[in-house]
Amino acid sequence: MKIKNLLPFFTILFTFIILFNGKKYDELVTQRLATNVAICLEGEPCGAATSASSSPSAAANSVAKVQLSEGSEHTVKMLNNGAGGQMIFEPAVLKVSLGDTIHFKATDAAHNSASIDGMVPNGANSWAGALSQDISVVMDTEGVYVYQCDPHVMMAMVGVIQVGEAINLDDIKASAADKKASFMLNSDRLDEYLAQL
Numbered sequence: 001m002k003i004k005n006l007l008p009f010f011t012i013l014f015t016f017i018i019l020f021n022g023k024k025y026d027e028l029v030t031q032r033l034a035t036n037v038a039i040c041l042e043g044e045p046c047g048a049a050t051s052a053s054s055s056p057s058a059a060a061n062s063v064a065k066v067q068l069s070e071g072s073e074h075t076v077k078m079l080n081n082g083a084g085g086q087m088i089f090e091p092a093v094l095k096v097s098l099g100d101t102i103h104f105k106a107t108d109a110a111h112n113s114a115s116i117d118g119m120v121p122n123g124a125n126s127w128a129g130a131l132s133q134d135i136s137v138v139m140d141t142e143g144v145y146v147y148q149c150d151p152h153v154m155m156a157m158v159g160v161i162q163v164g165e166a167i168n169l170d171d172i173k174a175s176a177a178d179k180k181a182s183f184m185l186n187s188d189r190l191d192e193y194l195a196q197l
């Protein structure tokens with residue numbers, strides 16, 4: 001038999017060998033990737049307990065509730081940068097008593113405070129401050145108010161004030177779901193604020 005006649009046979013044999021080895025190699029890699037490993041830091045507990053303690057549900061349950069602010073006058077700063085992020089009211093969540101006054105301070109320029117239609121208690125007065133101007137508002141109706149900075153509402157520059165009891169909280173939460181659609185950034189901010197009530 002001439003060697004030339006054996007060539008097709010060898011070609012097929014080598015192809016099978018290569019395919020078989022390649023498959024075996026793939027299996028080994030898959031096996032190795034599928035192996036469960038635990039990355040442990042020195043001095044810290046290792047394994048399942050670590051991941052369980054940082055689960056989202058545990059974090060959601062531990063949201064600190066806002067406390068009633070002392071006194072009858074309260075100040076909210078309008079800021080470019082605050083502890084809670086950029087373009088933000090500080091404090092963004094307030095709990096006050098009926099008849100209290102809120103002073104919105106134009107600490108940084110180009111912000112305002114304006115109540116949001118449909119996100120104040122029934123019968124409550126609305127307000128709309130001018131850009132870069134302070135505005136003081138008397139909270140004359142019990143319930144939850146949500147307000148915004150008009151130029152920065154897309155960045156979720158909003159704030160929440162609870163006056164007395166949060167009697168309209170369900171309505172506010174329903175409206176908040178729609179309001180979120182207009183946020184391009186910080187889309188969870190309003191939910192986080194309302195969770196503090």
Ligand SMILES: [Cu+2]
Pocket residue numbers: 087088110111112149150151152157
């Ligand atoms: Cu603003």
